[in-house]
Amino acid sequence: MILETLNVGPMQVNCYVLACAEGKQAIVIDPGDQEHKIKAVLDRYKLNPAMVINTHGHYDHIGSDDKFGVDVYVHKQDLVMLEDAKKNLSASFALAYKVKSEIKFLEDGEIIKLDCLELEVLHLPGHTPGGIGLLMKKPETGIVFTGDTLFCQGVGRCDLPGGSEYLLNKSIKEKLFVLPIETKVYPGHGASTTIGREKNNNPFID
Numbered sequence: 001m002i003l004e005t006l007n008v009g010p011m012q013v014n015c016y017v018l019a020c021a022e023g024k025q026a027i028v029i030d031p032g033d034q035e036h037k038i039k040a041v042l043d044r045y046k047l048n049p050a051m052v053i054n055t056h057g058h059y060d061h062i063g064s065d066d067k068f069g070v071d072v073y074v075h076k077q078d079l080v081m082l083e084d085a086k087k088n089l090s091a092s093f094a095l096a097y098k099v100k101s102e103i104k105f106l107e108d109g110e111i112i113k114l115d116c117l118e119l120e121v122l123h124l125p126g127h128t129p130g131g132i133g134l135l136m137k138k139p140e141t142g143i144v145f146t147g148d149t150l151f152c153q154g155v156g157r158c159d160l161p162g163g164s165e166y167l168l169n170k171s172i173k174e175k176l177f178v179l180p181i182e183t184k185v186y187p188g189h190g191a192s193t194t195i196g197r198e199k200n201n202n203p204f205i206d
Contacts, residue, residue, distance in 0.1 A: 001116075001139050002026075004041050005186070009033030011060040014188055016145060017041050020116040025050035027114055028068060029134065029145055030188060032060045035067035050114055052101070055147025055188060056131040057081025058160075059090035065099045073112070075123060076105040078130030087161070106132060122175050124149040126167020127156035133176065144195075145186045150176055152185070152193035155204045172205060 002019040013032035019025065026047040031038050042049060049068040054061055057078035065072045065082070074082060082099040085091040106112070108123035112134070122133040127148045136143040148156035149171055158167045176185075181196030198205070 002045055002047070003143075004045075005192075006034075006037050006041060008037060009060055009063065012189060013060050014186065014190070016186060017045075017047070018117060019045065019047050020114075020139065022046055024048075024115050027112075027117065027119075028052050030055055030061040030147070031064040031067065033063045035064040038064065039067075051112075053106075053112070053134065054078070054082070055133070055145065056128040057088050058128065058148070059085075059088045059093070059095065059097055061147070061188065062088060062099060063090070063095075063097060066101050070101070072099055072101045072103050073106050074103060075107075075121075075130030075132050077125070078128055079103060079105070081128065081130075081162075089160075108132075111137065119145075124167070124171035124175055126158050126165070126171045127160070129162045131156070131167075131171070135179070142180065142183050143186065144176070144179060144183055146176065146188065148188040150185060150198060150202075151187045151189060152191045152198070153202055154190070155202070156188075168205065 004017040006015045016029040018027040052072045054074040081088040085096040090097040110121040112119040118138040120135040124131045134145040183195040
């Protein structure tokens with residue numbers, strides 16, 4: 001399996017490229033900026049992008065959605081953010097970005113399949129209404145992509161428009177912290193961590 005992490009854009013978003021093997025199709029998670037860096041990884045492994053998945057609709061995670069010529073997948077509650085520059089916050093930086101690619105919806109519990117890859121969608125509202133995580137089921141287990149819900153020694157902001165305390169009370173405690181403690185966490189920003197490490201040491205969670 002190929003799992004590459006790239007830090008992109010001024011907000012240093014973690015973009016992830018997933019594929020079963022060299023020469024196969026790829027999933028691109030949160031291509032927020034610097035598409036040339038992402039395409040360089042795709043080229044290195046001779047990968048063909050098959051889909052873009054956004055863990056949520058903020059501009060720093062969606063800014064290069066249109067650069068790969070594929071459908072974009074997002075939870076339906078964040079659709080409006082991909083279509084409205086004010087809601088995805090790009091208008092605040094005089095960028096006014098809207099996704100023009102075809103957008104398809106993801107639902108809680110849905111299984112995304114591509115070649116040998118299987119990812120389960122976890123609806124994790126709180127940072128945004130349609131925030132999601134992606135729990136890997138195949139070809140490996142014990143990996144979860146958490147977007148801006150859970151970080152290493154941190155949690156996502158819930159004071160932005162559309163945010164709520166649901167992030168701490170439900171999304172993290174009832175969706176993520178029920179996973180095995182050895183589950184590796186790949187967040188939307190910063191270093192990777194584990195569920196066990198965050199359950200025991202995250203200063204933002206009681």
